[in-house]
Amino acid sequence: MDVHNAFLHGDLDEEVWRILSQPQCLLAKVLKARYFPFSDILTAKVGSYPSFTWRSICSARELIGEGILWRVGNGVRVNIWNDPWLPGRENNRIPIQKIWPAWTTVNQLFSNGNSTWNRELVHKLVDVDTANRIFSIPISEQRPEDVLVWKHEGSGEFTVRSGYRVLFTERLQNVLSNSNEDYKCFYTNLWALNIPSKIKIHVWRVFNNLVPHYGNLNRRTLCVETACPLCKEVLEDTEHLLWSCGALRSVWTSLQIKLPHFDASLDYKNCFVSTFLAEDGRQRRLISISLWCLWYHRNKLVHEGVKFSMSKVLRFIRGYDHDTWLVNKNPLLSSGCRGKDIWRPPESDIIKLNFDASYLPEKKIAITAVLARDSRGKVAGTDTYLFEDVGDAFVAEARACERALLFARMMGFRRLIVEGDSLTVIKSIMKKRKTDRFLGRLLFIFSVYNNCLKKSLTFMCLGRLIGRLTFWRWKDGEEEYAGTGLQWQVLRRAGWLILDVETVLLQAHGFHFLESN
CATH class of the missing domain: 3.30.420.10 (Ribonuclease H-like superfamily/Ribonuclease H)
Structure with missing residues (x-):
């Protein structure tokens, strides 16, 4: 499922989770009686003449099916060989080398009389790495019921936000896997910069054409204007914002960022990445801050009518870079550490x-x-x-x-x-x-x-x-x-x-x- 469909199916994913985690609710009882009386919602078929509700739920259950995990309590409901119950984000099922029919449920792997694993038996059934993952699962002395949890949240509860984040992360990993080595190196160095996250995120959004510039808005018939508000020369698009804008190049020249000459056939993204990687850490910070700062002043000009001033922009970029350097040099100067997260004494006798x-x-x-x-x-x-x-x-x-x-x-x-x-x-x-x-x-x-x-x-x-x-x-x-x-x-x-x-x-x-x- 792509990110767009995941966003549209967010509420449906939540309903799938509710049916799984709250089988006694009215919706779960009605759907189970009608569509899956002898199975569960994840394995049930759409069937003949389904309702619109059931068809919609079935179309959105893929994400939940891939993200659930059994949390071991008493181990009675969890099948050793078929169910996902190993901790971690990936490979939650036992890698099957040989199935031992005499042992089917997880509770058979417990030691008799105490809340520990039968290590000798576990080592007999699985390899060393899998055994270590099993031993990392704590066993409660109270033996609660086994429950299904959402493995991508520490609380175990599914939220639309966490589901969207999972799919977006997968999409980003696919993009990176299909990118060349320079792009991967660019992303690695970008996220490693000691600058605020909002700036790194903005650079990433510009690089991936995820900002509402005039080119994107015009393509969606949301605006008529297309020329760049800063240089007023050509169409404002991703290439213009990232590489060819006259205002951007003037800023980089004033900041002594080298702009080598590239072959005309080279893509603008490759030109930007090569320029970024050729600079040292401070110049990379200045490149990132300048992209964010110009976008900020561009929006002030478009939405508030604030006149664009090159000298003011340069002073802002240099000052912001210097302040960021001071904060990174001494973490105690960070505003997040003063007065907000200090230890406060309790009341008397506490x-x-x-x-x-x-x-x-x-x-x-x-x-x-x-x-x-x-x-x-x-x-x-x-x-x-x-x-x-x-x-x-x-x-x-x-x-x-x-x-x-x-x-x-x-x-x-x-x-x-x-x-x-x-x-x-x-x-x-x-x-x-x-x-x-x-x-x-x-x-x-x-x-x-x-x-x-x-x-x-x-x-x-x-x-x-x-x-x-x-x-x-x-x-x-x-x-x-x-x-x-x-x-x-x-x-x-x-x-x-x-x-x-x-x-x-x-x-x-x-x-x-x-x-x-």
Whole structure:
């Protein structure tokens, strides 16, 4: 299905998901009784004389069928050999080498008497890589029902937005796979630039003819004007905006961007890519910023009548580039880090626990950290833990939240605020979504603890911060703190206390890597 059809079928995809995830709703019961009494919606045939509703739903179920995944609970409903249940975005079914008829459902792979996998049996049935993927699936002691989830969202819930994003990503990958090596190199270097995402996205949109310039609007009979508003010479189209506009070339000349001479038969995109790749990092930033800036001033001229000034544009581009360089050089200057994401002390007699996780996908391990502080900012305790066979970053964050609750129970904290940066995990806990990944055990711990504390447990989400650094405001705090045998390295800059949690934890467990600038 292409992106255009996916957009048109968005609501229908949502109905397919509702029928799958809520089989007791009236729509699901009516359609099942009429069209698939002995099967499911994904395998049912359109049939003879179908209603318009059923025909429309059948036309939109391809996306859902490719994106669902069984989340293992008690393992009774999941077929080992036929169903998609291995974690990850791709290859969710067991690669069949030999089918063992004696073992058909996933619950037969559990060890008797505990919530672990029967490793000896799993290694007997599948290869090593598949076995490791199976072992990364946590087993809940409560044995909830097996449920179907949408594998492209951490919450497991399908949304039109996530479906559209999946198809758009596939389309982009197809475009890249069919492109030459220079185009791939151009995209790689473009997304690696240290400039705001809105500028990189605009360059990508111009390059792929996805902006409402006069050429596109005129072709759709939405406007009569076709000449470029800046140079007023020729038709404003993608080639003009990206390469041949007189105003653009004047800006590039003033910014000392070299414009080599190309053969007349060479496509304008290849000319632009060659020019872009021939420059260094700063000049690539200037090229990208100039495209975005000219489009911005072009719109100000067209829609607001603001007169175009070349000197003003050049001053803006140079100033914007300098400010971007300063922010990248010192992340603390970023407005997103000041005042918005700082640690705020709890009220008196309340302990705030901050949790986070560091996930290494290539090693399938997660290292969690929990830091407890009181209303004065004084550290009441810390906890770190190493998890192996972790499927993805969502499970790592959920594990960190679980450790925070278990740590609070062990320390005897009675009134809590639990704070983390994983909005999906915290939303799932507050909504008690037992269908979410791994959350069966976590929700059980949360409910027990909450009942014991008589609802004095609160969850909060802290916005995800820039890079790998976590910023804390800590009044009267120590420069170093040793907790559970692990020394927390801190560094004061401009009144902030920076705990590079992931670096310390990884180095403490023997993992060493180069620091990124």
